[in-house]
Amino acid sequence: MLEILDNMKVTAIVLAAGKGSRMKSDTPKQFLELDDKPILYYSLKAFEKSDVDEIVVVTIPSMEGYIKEEIIEKYSVGKVKTVVAGSVARYLSVYNGLLSASESDYVLIHDSARPFISVSKINEIIEQAMLKKAIIPGIKVKDTIKQVSTDGIVSCTPDRNLLIAVQTPQAFDYDMLKRGYDKIDKSKVDETITDDSCVWERYVKEPVYVIEGEETNIKITTPEDLLFGERIMKRLQEKRV
Numbered sequence: 345m346l347e348i349l350d351n352m353k354v355t356a357i358v359l360a361a362g363k364g365s366r367m368k369s370d371t372p373k374q375f376l377e378l379d380d381k382p383i384l385y386y387s388l389k390a391f392e393k394s395d396v397d398e399i400v401v402v403t404i405p406s407m408e409g410y411i412k413e414e415i416i417e418k419y420s421v422g423k424v425k426t427v428v429a430g431s432v433a434r435y436l437s438v439y440n441g442l443l444s445a446s447e448s449d450y451v452l453i454h455d456s457a458r459p460f461i462s463v464s465k466i467n468e469i470i471e472q473a474m475l476k477k478a479i480i481p482g483i484k485v486k487d488t489i490k491q492v493s494t495d496g497i498v499s500c501t502p503d504r505n506l507l508i509a510v511q512t513p514q515a516f517d518y519d520m521l522k523r524g525y526d527k528i529d530k531s532k533v534d535e536t537i538t539d540d541s542c543v544w545e546r547y548v549k550e551p552v553y554v555i556e557g558e559e560t561n562i563k564i565t566t567p568e569d570l571l572f573g574e575r576i577m578k579r580l581q582e583k584r585v
């Protein structure tokens with residue numbers, strides 16, 4: 345970590361409060377197992393090994409006991425200080441996490457559905473956030489992306505060279521992001537807030553800097569992603585030992 349900023353407190357908020365409706369499984373996807381461990385385990389372990397100081401897990405209230413016993417205690421994830429309840433939309437779950445991380449200088453917000461994030465990428469994101477305040481990892485899109493109107497007719501084809509697919513963790517100056525989140529009208533759900541940099545763009549209105557993401561840092565969303573996940577896991581196990 346940058347030595348001059350050594351005394352800064354960095355918190356990771358790991359989101360595990362979703363229902364996983366696209367996975368079509370009774371068990372929310374973050375608790376499905378990959379190589380005999382729940383998906384949530386992998387990102388917690390990565391943050392545990394990283395330069396992050398503390399971890400806040402945001403989850404479904406009925407799963408708090410399971411997370412504490414079957415993940416945190418069982419695998420000694422000592423940096424998890426708090427497990428809090430999530431909410432009905434991702435960004436509202438994030439807000440609950442932010443309220444539990446009030447002593448932080450920097451915050452990293454991560455989807456537990458992305459189990460393959462590397463420790464080195466987390467550390468790079470922290471370092472860059474300390475320099476630039478808002479950092480997101482992104483990768484070039486491979487497909488051509490079309491904008492389509494509600495009647496299913498293509499309205500335009502954005503230049504692919506200007507597009508990236510955005511991943512997590514996204515990292516921010518805590519106070520600035522919290523002030524942005526405070527400004528959101530929380531009386532209704534805004535379906536257009538799909539990541540945290542979106543809140544930064546709209547309410548903080550400062551630049552968001554992109555760094556190279558990882559092709560292996562996929563989000564497990566559908567049953568097919570579990571198959572890709574198993575292959576990625578094998579690949580990484582071979583590479584990272």
Ligand code: CTP
Nearest residue numbers: 359361362363364365366432433434437456457
């Ligand atoms: N998440 C959350 N609280 C919510 C919704 C999502 O903490 N109300 C978390 C999920 O647990 C996941 C991450 O945000 O780790 C990314 O969301 P997504 O992949 O969309 O997961 P789900 O919302 O659970 O899945 P789906 O959209 O298919 O229902």
Ligand code: MG
Nearest residue numbers: 362363364434
């Ligand atoms: Mg979702």
